Amino acid sequence: METILNISDLGKTYQSAGRTLNVLHDINFSIAAGSTNAIVGPSGSGKTTLLGLCAGLDRSSAGAVELNGINLGNLTEDQRAQVRNQYVGFIFQNFQLLPTLTALENVMVPLELRNEKNIRARALDLLDKVGLADRGHHYPSQLSGGEQQRVSLARAFSNSPKILFADEPTGNLDAETSEKVVKLLFDLNKEAGTTLILVTHDLELAAKTQRIIRIKGGQLIADEKTING
Amino acid sequence: MHKFKLTFLLLTTLIFAACDQNKKPSTDEGAKSSTAAQPDAATSKTVLFFGDSLTAGYGLDDPSEAFPGVIKDKIDSLKLPYKVVNAGLSGETTAGGNARLSWLLKQKVDIFILELGANDGLRGIPVSETSKNLQSIIDKVKAKYPEVKIVLLGMQVPPNMGADYANKFKAVYPDLTAKNHAQLVPFLLQGVAGISALNQADGIHPTAQGAKIVANNVWDVLKGVL
Amino acid sequence: METNPVNYQRKMNIPWLFNMAWRDSRKNRSRLFLFISAIVFGIAALVAIYAFKYNVQNDINGQAATLIGADLSVSGNKPVDSKLKKLLDSLGDDRSQERSFASMAYFPKSKGTRLVQVRALQGNFPYYGAIETTPEQAGTSFRKGQMAVVDKTLMLQFNAHVGDSIKIGNSQFLITGILNRAPGQAGAVAGIAPVVYIPMQYLEQTGLVKIGSRVNYSFYYKFTRPVNLDKLTKKLDPMLDKAGMRYETIEGRKENTGRNFGDLSRFLSLVGFVALLLGCVGVASAVHIYVREKIASIAIMRCLGVKASEAFLIYLIQIVGIGLIGSVIGAALGTAIQHLLPVIFKDFIPFTISVQISWMAIGQGILLGVIISLLFALLPLISVRNVSPLNTLRLSFDDAVLSRDPLRWLVYALIMLFIIAFTYLQLDSWLGSLFFTLGILGAFIILSAVAWLLMRLTKLLINSSWSYLWRQGFANLYRPNNQTLILMVSIGLSTMFICILFLIQNLLIGQVTLSSGGNQSNMILFDIQNSQKDSVARLTRQQGLPVLQQVPIVTLRIEQINGKTAADLQKDSTIKIPHGVFAYEYRVTFRDSLSGSEKLTDGTWIGKAEPGKDIPVSVEENLYHRANLKIGDKIVFNVQGVEMPAYVASVRKVNWGKVQTNFQVVFPTGVLEDAPQFQVLLTHVPSTKVSATFQRAIVHSFPNVSIIDLGLVLSVLDELLNKISYVIRFMSAFSIITGVVVLVASVRISKYQRIQESVLLRTLGASRKQIFAITALEYLFLGSLSALTGIVIAFGGSWLLAKYSFEIPYTVNYLPALILVFVISILTVIIGLLNSRGVLNKPPLEILRNNA
Known part of the structure; x- marks a missing residue:
């Protein structure tokens, strides 16, 4: 199977108050295209840092991140932005919708950035898929948490990403809403054939993926296939 | 403005914002307010010219160009035993002259030539007032030096002041002459007044050339007194 | 799609940036309102101030025009010869003539006589302003018959009324109006004798203009067609000069008047500048905080693939757009204020300030508004470029990021440049x-x-x-x-x-x-003799008027400076003393202390002379420099025949700009008390009525005293x-x-x-x-x-x-x-x-x- 993401000898250190903080070290794994994966670990284990590095939001201190064959370490921030725009989708714990844009406009932004055609129709279509066709003109503050996360899902899929990063997508939602959102996430993912990388400490959610990578103290401690894989 | 030069001179001192302030006044006069040499009463007699800017030589390059200076030259060339004292003061009125007289009478005077009143006339001061002041000056001089000979230099105001005023003003000098047994030069500026070539740009003060004519007017009378 | 390479050189989609800027601003309008209010008020103040400045300048120019009443005036004290007359008659599109002279006017009803300044007028003068009279139409109608308009104080002094007559020379004129103000009166001369206007066609019969008469001839011109007066007067100058005539143009008067307004225009510049800087402070602080709030949004956009430069541009567009809107609103508000305030306050201000829309001010205001929004927003805005997409995962925006950005130095430099350039435009001085x-x-x-x-x-x-x-x-x-x-x-x-x-x-x-x-002197009494000084002062006080100043004045000359006389000067050209210093008759005073308008700049002030020693005098700065004097220089003064040795003890700076007695040389007390002198008294008369009564009283008791009413x-x-x-x-x-x-x-x-x-x-x-x-x-x-x-x-x-x-x-x-x-x-x-x-x-x- 084709590899979409290859992590080799990845390390990240922070300078803080004169001390070097070793957040991640010697992480190695690769992700197959079209697979669903979960990175799990307790709070402070470094999983969010790992996500940031994988998605090209940050620079690594050591090792390499290769996304779709591109070594992110060699790129400038603007070039990485370009990579994100073309290959990467994001879902965040606190939704991260632009508060000043309507739901529809939020979905449209990645498409607009790519200068694509029929943007509005495609965005409406995506909103319809997440069941919010009639809420397109609402601002994020007028939507419930679940609705916001669904808009966020629509946005994440709008640019047909090759890989989707989700950071605790249900962290801010109640159980019932979580379930709906998760179902939607996996359905859309399946339909688009996107690679999914989910960061969570919710083992129940992680179990829905094909592979679970466990992190603790900045190190990879386990990498196992689930029953789905 | 020239009509009021005398006042204006003062105004340049009492400067205020609206006027051409703080320029060096246009006076450029070298007249001596007394002779350079101090009077020496023991050896010679003194002719005192007591007057205003006409005597002081307002606006002339050289003080000796004023008519008292011209007369002094004449006296000197004739080797007459007279000392000439120029006590002219620009802007002087009869009242002012009356007040400062005592300062000048400290020196002995033999011939007192009185040239005042023009500034009174230009300011429209009542003729009776001018006459009164001139009489008072004559009285003071006579009181101090009873032997003194007095020559009055007659003045006139320009016709624009009005015939009534001008006539009354003109009459002051013959009247005083008669009353005080003095000598009179009927009109000091005879042959000069109103002739622009003989007057400075202000049209009121004679040029050096004009001053010679003025001096002649005075000399005609003065030579008899000497 | 697999083979789609990453297009790093994606072209910037400018319309989309505008679109994003617009979208992003939507939900923040209330916050942007505060930002906008800083601009709006700053620019409103600036536009109002500029407009005021332009209007006041216009007013001052207008005032200058009414001061001379014509585009060009030519005057001299001699009748013009036929050649010059031909030239003078060819000038301008409308011409007026005036003959003015002093004369004794007679009021038959009260049998009073008084020196007046007669102005015989022909033509439509004044072309700017008016001969202001009561009743109003008298200022023009008197020209139609044997009528006169007479100065207000003079009317009061002789208890005359409209309908009475006044005798000028041989003619009687019907008084048709009371003169309140006329062009060309704001001079020293006007104060000396009150003005009476008569029509020129009746001048001849007064019999006052004859050979020997002292008459001033004035010619007034209005140019309806545009003409280069500067060029014209330059051409005329030699001819006029030869004929002993002077000319005046509005432009020239403007310059003279304008100088008095130096402080005002400097202050207006300052105010305008401060208003603008206040706007800048508002902009900078508003944008600073605005950007902080936008960090999350920027991070999201960065996550979605927006480039740093694009994010920066989105906010730059936003700020400039809002700056533009704010500036336009501000300009409108400023114009409105400029129009409304004079209306609101019209009952409180005793004069009119003309109100005109100044497009110049509006244009400048809007331009400046945009520039300052841009410039002062740049500093916080450049930090937008440094917002990491990582902020979506954890908020970690660091102020330190900005302080390391080298671009900020460029922004600081730009701001400094702007301030220097703008101040230069305002102050016209690099220093x-x-x-x-x-x-x-x-x-x-x-x-x-x-x-x-x-x-x-x-x-x-x-x-x-x-x-x-x-x-x-x-x-x-x-x-x-x-x-x-x-x-x-x-x-x-x-x-x-x-x-x-x-x-x-x-x-x-x-x-x-x-x-x-208030209590500034507006009336000068002079030629008061020493014997009269106390009684004049007493009379002044009796009339309820203040004696603001009473000083003795002694006339003297300089005989010698450091042993050199005027005669030496003519012989020796190396002596650096101008001839005029010896020729001039100085009017000096004596007192024991400095006056309020004087300041010592060098030497020591000595208020009392010691008998038998050289007299310590204080010299005014200008004379000090002109005569090349030094502290300690010996001067021999000639006080009407009496020589007085003195030395320069101090130098004074004198503020000549006030109505009060100032002197080039001041003597200490104890020397000149007995010298021939007269007194000057300064007082303040509150109204023409009081002035008339007071003048009547003075003339009655002290006929030799002359009065200048500067009211x-x-x-x-x-x-x-x-x-x-x-x-x-x-x-x-x-x-x-x-x-x-x-x-x-x-x-x-x-x-x-x-x-x-x-x-x-x-x-x-x-x-x-x-x-x-x-x-x-x-x-x-x-x-x-x-x-x-x-x-x-x-x-x-x-x-x-x-x-x-x-x-x-x-x-x-x-x-x-x-x-x-x-x-x-x-x-x-x-x-x-x-x-x-x-x-x-x-x-x-x-x-x-x-x-x-």
Whole structure:
């Protein structure tokens, strides 16, 4: 199977108050295209840092991140932005919708950035898929948490990403809403054939993926296939 | 403005914002307010010219160009035993002259030539007032030096002041002459007044050339007194 | 799609950037309103000030035109010859002539005689302004018959009324009107004799113009077609000069009048500049806080693939757009204010200020508004480029990022350049603008330093033994995400500007009132003989008038300077003394102390002469330099025949700009008391009526005393000065209001800084009172300290301005400044509390959602 993401000898250190903080070290794994994966670990284990590095939001201190064959370490921030725009989708714990844009406009932004055609129709279509066709003109503050996360899902899929990063997508939602959102996430993912990388400490959610990578103290401690894989 | 030069001179001192302030006044006069040499009463007699800017030589390059200076030259060339004292003061009125007289009478005077009143006339001061002041000056001089000979230099105001005023003003000098047994030069500026070539740009003060004519007017009378 | 390579060179989609800028602004309109209000008020003030400046300039120009009443006037004291007459008759599109001379006028009814200035007029003069009379039409109608208009004071003096007659020369004229004001009267001459206008066609029969008459001939011209007067007068000059004639143009008069308004235009520049800088402070602080709030949004956009430069541009477009809108609104508001205020205040101001839309001012205002929004927003905006997409995962925006950005130096340089360039345009002096810019930079540094110190000190001082509220309130000053620096600088600068304007305004108003009105002398009595001095003073007081000054005047000449006489001068050309120094008759006085308008610049003042020794005299600065004198130089004065040896003991600087007696040489007491002298008395007459009564009394008792009534002349001046002081007051009031608005806006903007925290505290169960107390403490401390710092800087700044820019003596009233500190502290606290009121009145969740 084709590899979409290859992590080799990845390390990240922070300078803080004169001390070097070793957040991640010697992480190695690769992700197959079209697979669903979960990175799990307790709070402070470094999983969010790992996500940031994988998605090209940050620079690594050591090792390499290769996304779709591109070594992110060699790129400038603007070039990485370009990579994100073309290959990467994001879902965040606190939704991260632009508060000043309507739901529809939020979905449209990645498409607009790519200068694509029929943007509005495609965005409406995506909103319809997440069941919010009639809420397109609402601002994020007028939507419930679940609705916001669904808009966020629509946005994440709008640019047909090759890989989707989700950071605790249900962290801010109640159980019932979580379930709906998760179902939607996996359905859309399946339909688009996107690679999914989910960061969570919710083992129940992680179990829905094909592979679970466990992190603790900045190190990879386990990498196992689930029953789905 | 020239009509009021005398006042204006003062105004340049009492400067205020609206006027051409703080320029060096246009006076450029070298007249001596007394002779350079101090009077020496023991050896010679003194002719005192007591007057205003006409005597002081307002606006002339050289003080000796004023008519008292011209007369002094004449006296000197004739080797007459007279000392000439120029006590002219620009802007002087009869009242002012009356007040400062005592300062000048400290020196002995033999011939007192009185040239005042023009500034009174230009300011429209009542003729009776001018006459009164001139009489008072004559009285003071006579009181101090009873032997003194007095020559009055007659003045006139320009016709624009009005015939009534001008006539009354003109009459002051013959009247005083008669009353005080003095000598009179009927009109000091005879042959000069109103002739622009003989007057400075202000049209009121004679040029050096004009001053010679003025001096002649005075000399005609003065030579008899000497 | 697999093979789609990454297109790193994606072209920027400019319309989309505009679209995003528009979208992004939508939900933040209320916040942008505060930002916009800084611009709106700053620009409104600027436009109003510029428009006022242009209008006042026009008014002054207009006033200059009414002062001479024609485009060109030519005058001389001789009749013109036929050649010149032909030339004079060929000039202009409308011509008038005037003959003026002194004469004795006679009032048959009261049998009174008085020296007047007769002005015989022919033609439509004046072309600008009017011969103002009561009744109004008399000023033009008198030209149609044997009629006269007569000076108001003169009418009162002789108890004459309209319908009586006045005899000028041989002719009687019907008095058809009372003269209140006429063009060309604002001169020294007008004061000496009251004016009577008659038609020129009746001049001949008065019999006053004859050979030997002293007449002034004036020719007035109006040019309806545009003509280069400068060129024309240059051509005429030699011919006129030869004929002993002078000319005057409006342009020339304007220059003379304009000089008196140097202070005003300097002040207006200052006010305009301050209004603008206040706008800048508002812009900078608003955008700073705005960008902070936008970090999350920027991070999201960056996550979605927006480039750093694109994110920067989105906000730049937004800010410039809003700046433009704000500037346009501001320009409109400024124009409206400029139109409305004179209407509102028309009952309070005794004169009219013309109101015209000044497109120049509007254009300048809008342009400047856009430039300052751009320039002062740039500093916070460049940090947009450094917002990491990682902020979506964890909020970690670091202020330090900005301070390391090398681009910020470019922005600082641009700001400095702008300030220098703008000040140069205002002040027209590189040195001045350099100092101004340095001054502002200094103020900025001082305020920043105080803020920094404050943060350090509170951190050190805070003690766990303090009550929670105090600790929390003070800790807010230094904890991360604090607003200490930005508020210190913006409150401090606003306070400083407000205070400087206030102080300078007071100083200038003080100057203006010093030169006119109130108890300034407007009547001069001279030729008072020594024997009369006490009785004249007594009479003055009896009439209820003040004796403002009474000084003796002695006339003398300089006989010798350091042993050199005028005769030596002619022989020896190496002597560096101008001839005029010896030729001039000096009018001097003697007294034992300096007067209020004098200042010693060198030497020592000696007020009393010692008998038998050389007399110590004080010489005025100009004469001192002209005559090449030095302290200690020996001068022999000739006091009407008596030589008096003296020496230069001191040099005085004299303010010649006031109506009072000033002297080139001042003697000490004890020398000239007996010398021939006369007295000058200065008084102030409140009205023409009092003036008439007083003059009548003086003329009756002291016929030799001459009177100069400057009331008419000074009333013209007074009106102008009134106008100036009104403009000064209005402009500074308006700028001060702008300052307050900017101050309010910048404190108000900080609302969002503390919301999250207040809500959290509220959620944790803090009471209203506790949150109020914490907020109040923080703002009180910030407000009072920055206001205090601002005012201290303002004292220094206004002192420098007074000394070097306006050259006026500096006095300061501390009470208003202290009140200002108090008011600003309280204002800051009130706005701070208002900021948190919204938080306290709504459920926490709602607020969290709205501001997420």
